[in-house]
Amino acid sequence: MNNNGLPPQPISPVNEFFWALIGLMLTIFGTFVEVFFVIPTNTTNLENIDTTSLGITYQLAGVFFTGMVGGRNAAAYAQIAYVIMGLFKLPIFYQGGSFDYIQYPSFGYILGFIPGAWLCGFLVLPGKRRLELFTISAFLGLLVIHLFGILYLILYTYLTPFLGNQLTPTYLWDAINLYTITPFPSQLALICAISVVAFIIRLILLY
Template sequence: MENEKISIVGNKKKMTTKQLILCGLFTALIAVGAFIKIPIPVLPFTLQFLFTMMAGLLLGGEMGAYSVLIYILLGFIGLPIFTEGGGLGYIFKPTFGYIIGFWIASYVTGKIANEKSNPTYKRILTANFIGLAIVYSLGMIYYYIICNFVINTPIGVWPLFLYCFILAVPGDILLCILSALLYKRLIPTIKFIR
């Protein structure tokens, strides 16, 4: 059963059963992470970022991105797994840009960190901080566009920067450091995971 492969895109790309299970596990962890909240104004601090980073680091960029994509698709079909519910209408929530950022950042973080079989802390932290920059860049741009041009609740650049970056980023910086420490300790098990 371990070597059994399941086709996910025609006959070109195949996942092992183990990869499929791990992908599902991280999808579930990301969903659970959405409900572990520390309330701060405008943008709640959750553990989604930690689990999306760990998915990219442990599963590799492609598989980590699949985990986040499945999470997004499950939320779109109506499962209330996003921070404020679910459904296709969630794309009109100002914070949806952060979820798009999680998807891309998981891929990029995993690709950068896993270029070497035993990456240094510096490489892992660099990958994590690049992922953090992707999440916040996409999240803030999306937030600004949705608020100012779609749902007609204008927000200025300074309040956006204050509430959606300055107040939120310190916790995510700590998560970058924590995930680097966890990943470095888990490197010996990666051959078993993949």
């Protein structure tokens, strides 16, 4: 129920298109913008500021923000468009873009954006504005992305030798450590921050 005692209403197709477009743009631009943590070293002089990289980009912010404010359809449409555009040679993936990107071990994580964004939006809209729900939905969406990514890594590891390329015995574990374990804490911090932003936007828009 909303504040007027009425059941929450689904987002209109026009608004879904609007948020899908915004989500696509945020995902593209976020792919190339690194996340930094800003720490003032002197409380009396804000000019002395240290910045520490979290080792990730704002890409996931676009993925989950769209789900939290635009719903499951807008979130999924944005990521489907992102994947298709990248595969058809637009340089919007982190290392460029082309159909050959399916040969990259990390491509499974990009494919995971679609179900991860959809799940996030499904859990949040239509429904009440609850910050903890926003955070939980993004967390579950993040788990889905990593699940797809790890499954893709497994397939990549076992199929690559048949294509004539040899991998090291520890390749699978090293790849999971690189793409999932190492960035996961920073990604958790990012989704907590974007949950707060989405919550504030929903308060302003009154839905």
